[in-house]
Amino acid sequence: MKDAETISARLLSGDRLALSRMISWAEDGDDRFPASLSRIYSKVGRGWRTGITGPPGAGKSTLVNELARVFRQGERTVGILAVDPSSPFTGGALLGDRIRMEERTKDPGVYIRSMASRESHGGIARATVDACDVMDAFGFDELLIETVGVGQAEYDVVTAADTVLVVLCPGAGDGIQAMKAGLLEVADVLVVNKKDRDGADRLLVDLEEAVHTREVRTDQWEVPVLPTNAVAGEGVEAVIDAVHRHRAHLEAGLLESVRRRRRVDQVKRVVGERLEDELWGGRRLGDRVEEGLDRASTPYDVAEEVLASILGGNLGAPAGDSRSEAARR
Ligand SMILES: Nc1nc2c(ncn2[C@@H]2O[C@H](COP(=O)(O)OP(=O)(O)OP(=O)(O)O)[C@@H](O)[C@H]2O)c(=O)[nH]1
Ligand SMILES: [Mg+2]
Numbered sequence: 056m057k058d059a060e061t062i063s064a065r066l067l068s069g070d071r072l073a074l075s076r077m078i079s080w081a082e083d084g085d086d087r088f089p090a091s092l093s094r095i096y097s098k099v100g101r102g103w104r105t106g107i108t109g110p111p112g113a114g115k116s117t118l119v120n121e122l123a124r125v126f127r128q129g130e131r132t133v134g135i136l137a138v139d140p141s142s143p144f145t146g147g148a149l150l151g152d153r154i155r156m157e158e159r160t161k162d163p164g165v166y167i168r169s170m171a172s173r174e175s176h177g178g179i180a181r182a183t184v185d186a187c188d189v190m191d192a193f194g195f196d197e198l199l200i201e202t203v204g205v206g207q208a209e210y211d212v213v214t215a216a217d218t219v220l221v222v223l224c225p226g227a228g229d230g231i232q233a234m235k236a237g238l239l240e241v242a243d244v245l246v247v248n249k250k251d252r253d254g255a256d257r258l259l260v261d262l263e264e265a266v267h268t269r270e271v272r273t274d275q276w277e278v279p280v281l282p283t284n285a286v287a288g289e290g291v292e293a294v295i296d297a298v299h300r301h302r303a304h305l306e307a308g309l310l311e312s313v314r315r316r317r318r319v320d321q322v323k324r325v326v327g328e329r330l331e332d333e334l335w336g337g338r339r340l341g342d343r344v345e346e347g348l349d350r351a352s353t354p355y356d357v358a359e360e361v362l363a364s365i366l367g368g369n370l371g372a373p374a375g376d377s378r379s380e381a382a383r384r
Contacts, residue, residue: 056090063094074193081185098192105298106216108204113222114248115201117285125291126197127164134195137169138183138202138212180211181324187215204238218301222246225254242278244297250282276304
């Protein structure tokens with residue numbers, strides 16, 4: 056793995072091409088990635104990861120741009136990852152984001168990268184965590200991860216973050232819809248963007264009510280609801296202040312366990328992906344499925360056969376199996 060060695064050394068010396076290369080390896084599931092990650096992993100854990108999610112068009116990219124601007128005024132370096140889990144390629148929306156962020160891209164203290172899902176299964180969440188680890192090891196102080204909040208794949212992506220900002224705006228993606236979509240559940244900070252628009256005050260009040268009437272969070276954090284006008288850069292400092300407060304809150308308590316749980320999730324994703332490749336990649340089991348179906352069995356019968364052949368026929372009697380429990384009673 057000469058390549059992995061070279062790239063990780065270059066990354067640690069501040070080479071941005073190496074940074075981009077490693078993120079591409081993560082994205083492609085390249086087998087050079089694990090070896091290169093292990094060479095930089097001791098540097099992971101210093102950057103703060105802020106996820107920005109919310110309905111399409113809520114103003115996430117505009118806010119990310121503003122957050123980056125304010126961080127830069129404070130001499131903090133910023134790595135930005137725009138993740139589009141539902142797109143099989145880096146499409147138009149992200150391209151538009153890139154143009155808006157042009158001002159930021161000229162700044163050597165800012166790195167911007169978009170990522171899209173190339174495969175249908177959950178690889179994008181795994182790749183997001185990998186990309187964050189790589190940017191973190193590179194040395195960015197602040198990591199910003201933007202993703203559209205619409206479904207499960209996006210929630211998986213957002214769990215890569217230490218602090219989650221949910222950006223809403225009056226109109227299309229109003230509070231009720233956000234609640235239905237479960238967006239409020241993932242929020243550490245709620246942002247009501249487009250506060251210059253009609254309905255913003257109403258949305259603020261609704262969300263504050265929703266936050267306060269909800270059961271107290273197990274982590275004792277009170278979710279702030281903050282108005283912004285991202286285009287005018289208004290309210291952005293208050294958002295950053297909330298991120299800092301949330302960071303201090305986690306650092307005083309749950310941070311280690313939260314990050315550990317996130318690593319556990321990542322291990323599970325890697326195992327899942329590898330298993331899937333092993334099982335179906337070599338067509339070994341694929342052939343078995345075809346044969347089973349030729350015998351006119353149901354998909355369940357064939358699946359049982361396949362599982363039995365993998366697990367050595369011990370299906371149905373794992374440790375602590377409910378039937379054996381019942382027999383003992
Ligand atoms: N009036 C007003 N317009 C805003 C504000 N923030 C963003 N916009 C506009 O809303 C539109 C969408 O903004 P984006 O930042 O692209 O929104 P987004 O959430 O990143 O959109 P997607 O990534 O496509 O989901 C743009 O035309 C912005 O200029 C705001 O505070 N007030
Ligand atoms: Mg956007």
